[in-house]
Amino acid sequence: MKSIKKIIIAISIVAGGVVTSCQKLNVPPKNIFTSDVIFNSQAGIQSFLATLYQDLPIEDFKYLPSSADGSGSGGGYGFVHGGNDWTEFYNEAGAIGEEVGPWSGFDIGGGFGFWPYGDIRNVNIMIAELPKHATQLTQAGVDAILGEAHFLRAYYYFGLAKRYGGVPIITVPQDPGAPLATLQVHRDKEQAVWDFISSELDLGYKMMPATSDAGRANKYVAAALKSRAMLYAACVAKYGSTNYVDGVARSSGFAGIPASAAAAYFQAAYDAAKLLDGVYSLYNATPGDKVQNYVDLFLKPNSPENIFIKQYSKANNTAHSWDATMSPRYFTADALSRSYPTLDLVQVWGNLQVTNSDGTPKRFDNRADIQQGLEPRLLATIYFPGATLRGLTFDMQRGIYPSFSGTAAAEVAKQPNSRSYILSGDTKTLYQGKQVIGFTGPWTGGDELTRTGFYVRKYVDYTRLQATVGLNSSVQPWIDLRYAEVLLNRAEAAVELGNTGDALTVINQIRDRAGATLYGSIDLTKVRNERRMELAFENQYYWDLKRWRTADVVLDKAHFKGLMPYYIFNEDKYIFLSEPELFNREYTFPKQNYYEPIPGGEISKNPNLLPNNPGY
């Protein structure tokens, strides 16, 4: 009897199952966003765009240019946007002599295997899908967002082209089911990639509106990026055709552009920059205090100079750590600084007056006096001895000389053990009641105090209270494109095209705002130096060195210098000696690094990416 009951139960379960199983499973899956869900509404599109913007290769505060040297201990490499990205001092500036820091030399030439074809696929999907949703979005709405998509695609390809030269141009989403031979695409020529970037940005300029929310592109953002990209292409054509590493990739056009193309690219850069004329202007809210004005330019929202910014938020776990990692603990709540501006960078502004005509070091009553007569922009870019932050003073002092005689050069040439200075491994050490080294260094016992006598000031938010300046708490936006850069792009292209008149005008606009003396004439060297000064620490100089093809000359067993302040006890004066920076690192740029190697993992998946760039 029992078993019959069991059988009945079993049968009814099976029968129930059979009956209900006939219901067709045509319910849309709840956990997958179909294209209708995303592309039928502005909200859906915005969330789709958010990822594409977040992944853009913007070299911001958090950008880690290489996977060498354990730089990514706070997260990944490259364009990181996690919740704990605090290795800001592993920056480009520290590998090329704008700063010296934790890189043990020029360690970033190999890159980190940037390969954003996942993001490019998403843009491609967007470009393919959007026109199908014109009823919901209106034709104008579709066009505006399509323009944005073309801009985004250009930005990704720019990130690829400046690293690898020619890469495959993929404009439609690949079908994963397609035969392998179709999926394994070949590299396109470098020139084709730059031309593609140019036409994409033209589309972006044509289709996007003139204004946008902060952090999103508009037509002028596309034009500004075009001036940057075309300048890069022009220089690859002009300078890459004389200074190069030979190889199959070069002779096939994957790495290199014919020199004859340079003029057209310079013209394109110039024309694109001109489009912004009168739309943006240099930040000049407090012209009476040019130092403060230049400091605020990087911190004030709604600056008329900001063209394209990247924003951060503590709530979204995207805050950065610039404030906590550019200044030493003396000014912050936690964390450390580890990379420091070089005297070589400071000297781009001109030599500091620290030596008398007889070669003896000039005596200063006060260490802050070193700042006298310096250009406001320089003081706003770098913290000099005697500067103040959050009520505390940058009291850089390398040591004490009980007495000092002779010339600066002779003193620096001596072996360290025959110099009569007193150094200390601790800020607490006193010499006859005087502190031997400053609270802010320089010091060689650890990395956390300056090794050059300087600290970075650009972008440091001076308004925050010390107790709040911790890791992952900075939210000042990164200004990816600002009008000063566009003017510099324009001036450089103008000089290369022989239009020195226009170059002089725009360079003097920049110099006027910077508080520098105006130029009466202009040449390429002046334009390039202006760029170094104006865009210091903004992750531009590395790419400038690469496109000018001067990196192997500038970084040829290069050693950089610092400015060491000393107190002379018996005179109660300060002197400043130009000495090798205290890491004593050597920087050499191997020529093949003008291009990065195509990532090995990608070549394994797709051997058609060969030949790799010359030298790899």
Next chain:
Amino acid sequence: MKTLISIILAGMAILAISACTKTDNYDGPNASFQGNLVASTGGNLLTSGGSTQIWMQQIGWTVPQTIPSKFDGTFEDTKLFKGGYKVVPTGGAFWPVYDTITVNINNGTKHDFVVTPYIVIKNFTSTLTGTTLTLKFDIDAPVPAGMPTIKDIQPYVNTTRLVGTGASIRDFSDVNAVTINKDFIDMTPAEKSMTLTVPNLLPGRTFFVRVGVRLSDSFNSSNFSEIVQVNIPK
């Protein structure tokens, strides 16, 4: 019941043991490749640490590998997989070789590459006066036309026989470099006769010394002299 358990246990034991008996039937990297970089001007191409290497790619694979050249211009790798390889010498101060050749690498495969150096260092002499070492040499170029610019010349001083770029004492070596920045073809015979000095060597020590001529080629590579031993008297 007991028997059932023991049978199951026995069965598991047999499976467990037999599972481990599979052997790796793929040959280890037991092939080798060695040879010389022969200078077309005679003798081996003298090299240094770093750049000069044999670039090789196994046919059917995508990732290339390299064998670095030793200081005397020989190379050897004894842990290669058997097979066909495309090989080419690269990264040194010699006229670039563009054509890879295919070598079937087996146990003890030997191959010599002939390369044309940019610069040949001749009549290399060293004289010691007190603690100052004077190094004299002449440079010659087998193919003067179209050569990369000569950047600089410098002594390399080290305390071991391994001396060259990346293996030298900076204060005796890099510091005593002399900038040239001239094309060989534009140099007068007098300019091709060169002198370098290394002052303030430490008394009572033995140093190994050579000179290098650095060119602005793709690799900023140098041609080197042979290595001489210098004893500084106490």
